[in-house]
Structures are given as C-alpha cells and as structure tokens.
Amino acid sequence: MPHVSTSTAAHRAAVLGSPIGHSLSPVLHGAAYAALGLSGWSYEAVELDESSFPAWFAGLGPEWSGLSLTMPLKRVVIPLLASVTPLADAVGAVNTVTWTPERYPVGHNTDVHGIVQALRSTGxxxxxxxxxxxxxxxxxxxxxxxxxxxxxxxxxxxxxxxxxxxxxxxxxxxxxxxxxxxxxxxxxxxxxxxxxxxxxxxxxxxxxxxxxxxxxxxxxxxxxxxxxxxxxxxxxxxxxxxAAVGGFEMLLHQAAEQVRLMTGLDAPLDDMRAAGEKALAER
Missing domain, CATH: 3.40.50.720 (NAD(P)-binding Rossmann-like Domain)
Structure with a gap:
C-alpha cells in the first residue's frame, strides 16, 4: 500500500489508452481527490497505443502513484511489471498499476471487482x-x-x-x-x-x-x-x-477500488457517483 500524503506534495495518476477522450475516469478520480482533501494529487487522460506505451512507461518518475489502463494496454503492460496479483494473472489483464515503496510496479485488475459490485447492486x-x-x-x-x-x-x-x-x-x-x-x-x-x-x-x-x-x-x-x-x-x-444494471455502476466501483489502491484511502463513493452522473447527463 502506498504512503499517502494529504499535503501539496505532488502525486500524479492518469488513465491511458486509445481512444481515451470519452473516459469518465478523470471525473471520477478527480471527485475522489477533492472529497478526500488530496490537494497534491492530479489525474489526467493520456492517449497512448501499444507502440508508444512502453517508452512512456519507462520514463515515469517517482511522482507517479497510479495508472488506470484501458484497451489496448491491459495486456501490453504485463511484461513491463515487477509483479501482478493472482487475479490479474488469472484473467490475463491489468487495468491498474501502482508502485511499491521501492518503486516496483505492480499490476492489479479492478474490473472484476466492478462487475461483482454492479451485479450485487441489483440484489x-x-x-x-x-x-x-x-x-x-x-x-x-x-x-x-x-x-x-x-x-x-x-x-x-x-x-x-x-x-x-x-x-x-x-x-x-x-x-x-x-x-x-x-x-x-x-x-x-x-x-x-x-x-x-x-x-x-x-x-x-x-x-x-x-x-x-x-x-x-x-x-x-x-x-x-x-x-x-x-x-x-x-x-x-x-x-x-x-433486474438490469449498466456499465456506469461497474465503472464507478472499479474506479473506487483504484482510488483505494493508489491512495490507501477508502473511496468516497457518493461523491464519485454524483460527479459521474453529472458528467454523463451533460454528454
């Protein structure tokens, strides 16, 4: 679990993939940081494909605390990591990267958590x-x-x-x-x-x-x-x-688990939900 600071010390995170412009992740993570008082944290969207990702990843500095990965990078990242969780290994896909205190990158899969929680929301x-x-x-x-x-x-x-x-x-x-x-x-x-x-x-x-x-x-x-x-x-x-539920519920819960993994804090689910719903209503 990463060390967490609520000070103005810089912590960077981002969602990566191609295409990436449609992603709700910056809205969800940004709402979480605001609610948690993480004023030093930033989260952006970065357009990267399979060919450009490895060099970009290799150049990351110590200010980076977490990555969210969409297609086509969920499998591309695996050989670049020091380790992956057993679940991510079984699924063969990583959608989240964090770093140990020694700066070893670790791959996780929070999509499974998101799907489980979405189905549970139906009862x-x-x-x-x-x-x-x-x-x-x-x-x-x-x-x-x-x-x-x-x-x-x-x-x-x-x-x-x-x-x-x-x-x-x-x-x-x-x-x-x-x-x-x-x-x-x-x-x-x-x-x-x-x-x-x-x-x-x-x-x-x-x-x-x-x-x-x-x-x-x-x-x-x-x-x-x-x-x-x-x-x-x-x-x-x-x-x-x-009973039917949509992908927003899945997206919300997988993002909340990412926030927990990246910051070490429980995600403010209600704040993230409100921000996501507002952004979708404006599309």
Missing amino acids: LSSATVGCVVGAGATAASAVAALAGLGCSSVVVQARSARRAGPVLEVAAKLGVAARISDLTAFEDVAAADAVIVTLPGEAASSWSAGLTVTDPPRGAMLDVSYHPWPTDAASRWSSAGG
Missing part, C-alpha cells in the same frame, strides 16, 4: 449458472466475476470457438465449467442467474434485436455499456420485470 448475492455474451477482453473479467459470485458453470456466447478460447482458459484457471454457445442461443440467457453483456455498439444492438423477454427473467443482467442508457437489451429485460 444478487450469489449465482450458480452464468451467461457471458461476447468473448472479448471484458468477457474474461466477467467470467472471473461470476466465479467470485459462486458460479460453477458459465456459458460464453461467441461468434466462433476461436474467439472464445482465451475466455475459456480463464474459466479453467478458476475452476469454472464453461462451454461455448451461439449468439442466438437465447435459451442460455433465460436459464442464467446472472447475464453479462459485453458486446460493443452495433454488435450489442444486433444481439438484443433477437432478445425476446416475455416472462420475468430468472436472473440479473449487467450490460457493460453506459452511454446512452438504458440499452435496448436492458430495456427489454427490465420491461419484463427483470
């Missing part, structure tokens, strides 16, 4: 059967989150078995039985205790167009999209009486 306390829609980077964290909620089996809906391979590897590492199904296998969605939709943009719209929910759904749904909200899938789910 879900545990799950046995899960369904992950999509097989990209977020799907791996989704499987880990479902494992954390007690899922013993997970269905991964994907366009192809090849795309789902890395996600199935994560499930195997965590002792979760996983199988692949087609994106049109909506019976798997209906049978799940928890459904996590990780598809982006048009792919999500195409998938949800086939989703028919007539009876109150058995499980809770997390759609990781957060703007605009609600998504078509979430609207169909909630209109039938199901």
Whole structure:
C-alpha cells in the first residue's frame, strides 16, 4: 500500500489508452481527490497505443502513484511489471498499476471487482449458472466475476470457438465449467442467474434485436455499456420485470477500488457517483 500524503506534495495518476477522450475516469478520480482533501494529487487522460506505451512507461518518475489502463494496454503492460496479483494473472489483464515503496510496479485488475459490485447492486448475492455474451477482453473479467459470485458453470456466447478460447482458459484457471454457445442461443440467457453483456455498439444492438423477454427473467443482467442508457437489451429485460444494471455502476466501483489502491484511502463513493452522473447527463 502506498504512503499517502494529504499535503501539496505532488502525486500524479492518469488513465491511458486509445481512444481515451470519452473516459469518465478523470471525473471520477478527480471527485475522489477533492472529497478526500488530496490537494497534491492530479489525474489526467493520456492517449497512448501499444507502440508508444512502453517508452512512456519507462520514463515515469517517482511522482507517479497510479495508472488506470484501458484497451489496448491491459495486456501490453504485463511484461513491463515487477509483479501482478493472482487475479490479474488469472484473467490475463491489468487495468491498474501502482508502485511499491521501492518503486516496483505492480499490476492489479479492478474490473472484476466492478462487475461483482454492479451485479450485487441489483440484489444478487450469489449465482450458480452464468451467461457471458461476447468473448472479448471484458468477457474474461466477467467470467472471473461470476466465479467470485459462486458460479460453477458459465456459458460464453461467441461468434466462433476461436474467439472464445482465451475466455475459456480463464474459466479453467478458476475452476469454472464453461462451454461455448451461439449468439442466438437465447435459451442460455433465460436459464442464467446472472447475464453479462459485453458486446460493443452495433454488435450489442444486433444481439438484443433477437432478445425476446416475455416472462420475468430468472436472473440479473449487467450490460457493460453506459452511454446512452438504458440499452435496448436492458430495456427489454427490465420491461419484463427483470433486474438490469449498466456499465456506469461497474465503472464507478472499479474506479473506487483504484482510488483505494493508489491512495490507501477508502473511496468516497457518493461523491464519485454524483460527479459521474453529472458528467454523463451533460454528454
């Protein structure tokens, strides 16, 4: 845990990725610093891709206390770190970097925490059967989150078995039985205790167009999209009486965990939520 100072001593942090202009992280972290009285802390957004990141990372000075990583850097960073947490290692993705007092960089994954807390906000306390829609980077964290909620089996809906391979590897590492199904296998969605939709943009719209929910759904749904909200899938789910939550809740909780890791202080969740909601309302 880093040493924390509430003085004006400089502590820098940033969110990195490409594209990065849409990120809510500066709003959420900035609100946390203000509420915690961390006047010496700053948080910015830095546009970096896979080719430019390693040299930038190598040049960081001792004033840097934390990094938030988005795509495409969550895997690129791993070889540059001194260590990663067991969870980040299992998922194969790092979205947070902190430094030890000796200045050794450590990789963490707070996306899993964010997903778990988002699902719990619907009233879900545990799950046995899960369904992950999509097989990209977020799907791996989704499987880990479902494992954390007690899922013993997970269905991964994907366009192809090849795309789902890395996600199935994560499930195997965590002792979760996983199988692949087609994106049109909506019976798997209906049978799940928890459904996590990780598809982006048009792919999500195409998938949800086939989703028919007539009876109150058995499980809770997390759609990781957060703007605009609600998504078509979430609207169909909630209109039938199901519990649905969006990606903002996930983003909020993963950012709060980042604040804790970077500063050593409990995150002011209410202040961060208010700032994030205000920023989204203005988009």
